[in-house]
Amino acid sequence: MKIAVIGAGPAGLTAAFRLQQAGHTVEVLEALPVVGGRTHAEHFGPGHHCDTGAGWLATFYSHTLRLFDELGYRDHFVRQRAVRGAADLLIDGQLYPWSYRAADIESSPLLDADDKRRYAAYIDHLMQVQPDDLRPDLGYDHRDALDEFLPLGERPVEIIMRSLFEGPWFARLGAQSAAHVRLWLRVLQDSKFFQLDGGMDAPWLRLAESLTVRTGEPVERLHRRGAQIELTCASGGRRYDAVVLAAPAPAALRILADEPDLAPPWLGDVHYAPQVRVYAARATSEDAHFGVHLLPPTDLFSVEWYSGRHGAWGACPPDWQWALVCTYGATCAKFLGQDPRRVQQTLWDEALAICPEMFTLAEAEVIHYMGWEWAVPIMHPGHYRNLASFQNRPPVVFAGDWMNNACVEGAVRSGEAAAAAFGRT
Numbered sequence: 398m399k400i401a402v403i404g405a406g407p408a409g410l411t412a413a414f415r416l417q418q419a420g421h422t423v424e425v426l427e428a429l430p431v432v433g434g435r436t437h438a439e440h441f442g443p444g445h446h447c448d449t450g451a452g453w454l455a456t457f458y459s460h461t462l463r464l465f466d467e468l469g470y471r472d473h474f475v476r477q478r479a480v481r482g483a484a485d486l487l488i489d490g491q492l493y494p495w496s497y498r499a500a501d502i503e504s505s506p507l508l509d510a511d512d513k514r515r516y517a518a519y520i521d522h523l524m525q526v527q528p529d530d531l532r533p534d535l536g537y538d539h540r541d542a543l544d545e546f547l548p549l550g551e552r553p554v555e556i557i558m559r560s561l562f563e564g565p566w567f568a569r570l571g572a573q574s575a576a577h578v579r580l581w582l583r584v585l586q587d588s589k590f591f592q593l594d595g596g597m598d599a600p601w602l603r604l605a606e607s608l609t610v611r612t613g614e615p616v617e618r619l620h621r622r623g624a625q626i627e628l629t630c631a632s633g634g635r636r637y638d639a640v641v642l643a644a645p646a647p648a649a650l651r652i653l654a655d656e657p658d659l660a661p662p663w664l665g666d667v668h669y670a671p672q673v674r675v676y677a678a679r680a681t682s683e684d685a686h687f688g689v690h691l692l693p694p695t696d697l698f699s700v701e702w703y704s705g706r707h708g709a710w711g712a713c714p715p716d717w718q719w720a721l722v723c724t725y726g727a728t729c730a731k732f733l734g735q736d737p738r739r740v741q742q743t744l745w746d747e748a749l750a751i752c753p754e755m756f757t758l759a760e761a762e763v764i765h766y767m768g769w770e771w772a773v774p775i776m777h778p779g780h781y782r783n784l785a786s787f788q789n790r791p792p793v794v795f796a797g798d799w800m801n802n803a804c805v806e807g808a809v810r811s812g813e814a815a816a817a818a819f820g821r822t
């Protein structure tokens with residue numbers, strides 16, 4: 398079969414690779430001039446780049462790591478994460494170790510004995526009943542995360558759960574599925590994190606070299622033409638036997654606007670949290686070692702300031718310092734429509750109020766603003782149950798992190814599932 402894959406993020410490139418392996422003729426159509434999607438890394442000079450989207454992989458990313466092993470990429474790209482990151486929690490001007498592991502919570506001065514007992518019992522229960530491979534338990538998907546965590550008491554919810562889930566998934570607990578937070582809380586108990594040499598997109602750039610990829614080719618519409626599918630692209634109409642739609646859900650919905658019966662009825666309900674962050678760096682050999690999470694909701698979710706030798710969300714020369722300021726996703730949409738230069742100054746000023754010793758933007762030699770309208774799909778209550786009732790049906794099959802799990806591993810799994818729907822030639 399001649400199959401088009403729309404979108405060259407981890408989902409689309411995985412699908413394209415597996416389809417090619419299965420003997421199909423595959424063409425990947427990517428809107429942007431570059432591949433990698435939300436794993437894109439920005440390069441500033443020798444040994445210096447920052448990951449603008451995804452910043453880490455983890456030991457429980459079994460399909461991603463298996464794919465990298467198969468391609469011979471593991472030794473080449475995958476490294477234990479060097480950076481300590483935002484490992485402290487800042488509350489009322491005081492720093493506390495930030496943790497979600499039951500063993501570390503035991504010594505926390507922020508929780509009382511009852512809080513600790515309830516938390517330990519909950520994690521113990523989760524370790525026994527929740528699968529350890531990022532699989533949702535559909536029995537919990539009708540509830541939201543706040544409902545799930547309320548029995549733990551107010552302090553564990555405010556101090557552990559909000560900073561753990563509202564920060565990295567950029568959405569309020571009440572908007573997230575209980576099944577989603579349970580599966581992550583389980584795997585995070587005994588995991589290690591990796592970063593990738595050359596940037597989070599490096600393996601995807603390499604994989605794309607072995608595929609036929611047309612960049613700068615946004616797909617606008619999809620139409621059925623007899624047994625074939627026609628895609629309206631920047632370069633004109635292109636015909637295929639089948640399509641893997643590996644673009645974020647709102648883009649997929651737009652592409653299917655003239656063929657609504659090909660879209661699952663709930664596709665329009667898949668919403669994304671936005672994210673705005675600022676990276677800056679300057680040449681200096683002075684040491685710096687500061688990384689905090691803040692308790693949401695605030696404009697900022699984390700402030701990190703390190704010397705280059707402590708690593709980065711990417712890589713920074715050892716005789717430089719870098720800093721990364723991330724917003725709290727659930728409230729940062731207001732920044733997206735504003736002038737980026739003004740936003741970056743506002744956010745940096747807020748970060749300097751937290752860490753006055755940090756360098757100013759005027760002292761920085763590199764400044765990079767990152768604004769994502771669709772940063773991460775919100776796995777809202779009902780999301781996984783809706784997915785479970787949806788079958789991948791050629792000739793139009795969906796892929797993307799929203800089809801599995803809001804991370805690179807979810808995207809890879811969704812790409813493999815999409816390719817499997819076509820079988821071998």
Ligand SMILES: Cc1cc2nc3c(=O)[nH]c(=O)nc-3n(C[C@H](O)[C@H](O)[C@H](O)COP(=O)(O)OP(=O)(O)OC[C@H]3O[C@@H](n4cnc5c(N)ncnc54)[C@H](O)[C@@H]3O)c2cc1C
Pocket residue numbers: 403404405406407408409426427428429432433434435436449450451452453454614615616617643644645648652672769771772773796797798799802803804805806808
């Ligand atoms: C700030 C941030 C931090 C993150 N941190 C992490 C992390 O630490 N770890 C982790 O695992 N995940 C993280 N993620 C999530 C991770 O990046 C995504 O889950 C993953 O990239 C999803 O892959 P995908 O292929 O489904 O989508 P994408 O990576 O978004 O790829 C989709 C591709 O489709 C293209 N496209 C869209 N519309 C069209 C069209 N009409 N025609 C053609 N092409 C189109 C896009 O340009 C894009 O290249 C983070 C994301 C962000 C934004």
